[in-house]
Amino acid sequence: MNREEVTLLGFEIVAYAGDARSKMLDALKAAEKGEFARAEELTKEAETCLNDAHKAQTTLLQQEASGEDIAYSITMMHGQDHLMTSILLHDLMKHLIELYKRS
Numbered sequence: 001m002n003r004e005e006v007t008l009l010g011f012e013i014v015a016y017a018g019d020a021r022s023k024m025l026d027a028l029k030a031a032e033k034g035e036f037a038r039a040e041e042l043t044k045e046a047e048t049c050l051n052d053a054h055k056a057q058t059t060l061l062q063q064e065a066s067g068e069d070i071a072y073s074i075t076m077m078h079g080q081d082h083l084m085t086s087i088l089l090h091d092l093m094k095h096l097i098e099l100y101k102r103s
Contacts, residue, residue: 001060001068001070001071010075012056013056016052020047020086024086027097047090050086053082
């Protein structure tokens with residue numbers, strides 16, 4: 001996989017992870033207003049985005065595991081960073097929404 005392909009994959013991961021992050025923050029705002037059905041809907045949409053980002057990441061991991069030389073890309077590193085923090089935010093958001101439900 002050449003540098004351009006890795007960079008494009010990085011942009012794909014950034015886009016999906018960024019969409020997931022936005023949806024989760026919107027879900028929190030909905031929960032703050034007591035709109036729990038909307039919060040749940042947004043959380044599920046965020047999960048879909050995270051799954052899409054993870055699929056893109058898996059493509060890269062599979063190619064490297066098969067012995068292909070993967071070019072270095074700052075954009076890919078940035079994408080990995082976005083994905084990791086979005087996954088963490090997703091886990092935290094579920095707990096925060098539950099706390100809003102109980103209050």
